[in-house]
Amino acid sequence: MAYWLMKSEPNVYSWDHLKSDGVAPWTDVRNYQARNHMKAMKKGDLVFFYHSNIGREIVGVMEVVREHYPDPADPRFVLVDVKCHRLFKTPVTLAMIKADPRLQGIGLIRQSRLSVMPITDDEWRIILDLEQIK
DNA sequence: GCCAACGTTGGC
DNA sequence: GCCAACGTTGGC
Numbered sequence: 378m379a380y381w382l383m384k385s386e387p388n389v390y391s392w393d394h395l396k397s398d399g400v401a402p403w404t405d406v407r408n409y410q411a412r413n414h415m416k417a418m419k420k421g422d423l424v425f426f427y428h429s430n431i432g433r434e435i436v437g438v439m440e441v442v443r444e445h446y447p448d449p450a451d452p453r454f455v456l457v458d459v460k461c462h463r464l465f466k467t468p469v470t471l472a473m474i475k476a477d478p479r480l481q482g483i484g485l486i487r488q489s490r491l492s493v494m495p496i497t498d499d500e501w502r503i504i505l506d507l508e509q510i511k
Numbered sequence: 512g513c514c515a516a517c518g519t520t521g522g523c
Numbered sequence: 524g525c526c527a528a529c530g531t532t533g534g535c
Binding site (some may be wrong): 408410488489490499 | 527
């Protein structure tokens with residue numbers, strides 16, 4: 378199983394929106410690198426939900442329930458369907474991630490504009506640790 | 512194919 | 524509101 382992180386501005390589409398939608402397509406990715414990551418996602422993969430701009434924190438974990446299919450709004454890009462898996466007890470903030478020497482290689486820091494990125498097993502475990510610590 | 516101009520993302 | 528990073532566009 379692989380791990381990922383996807384960003385959304387919570388005033389546009391937040392964790393609570395997904396929670397009330399149940400299963401929903403992840404829309405509006407218009408970057409080829411991000412799209413390629415979406416194409417690599419498999420059913421059952423887990424995905425950190427990051428609130429960008431407002432909050433700047435990982436709020437929970439989603440699960441991929443449908444693998445990539447063409448975006449009807451622009452067939453050059455794709456959608457995946459996701460659902461909420463588990464809400465964090467406390468969000469893991471960007472500040473916490475930046476302050477952790479073990480997470481300096483994470484895409485969230487290295488490629489701050491990328492909205493869909495892979496997360497290594499180590500990074501995944503460290504972030505779950507940070508959730509417990511706070 | 513290069514690169515300047517421009518637009519977007521997202522942290523601060 | 525500013526700006527750094529970086530992707531895209533279009534002229535040549």
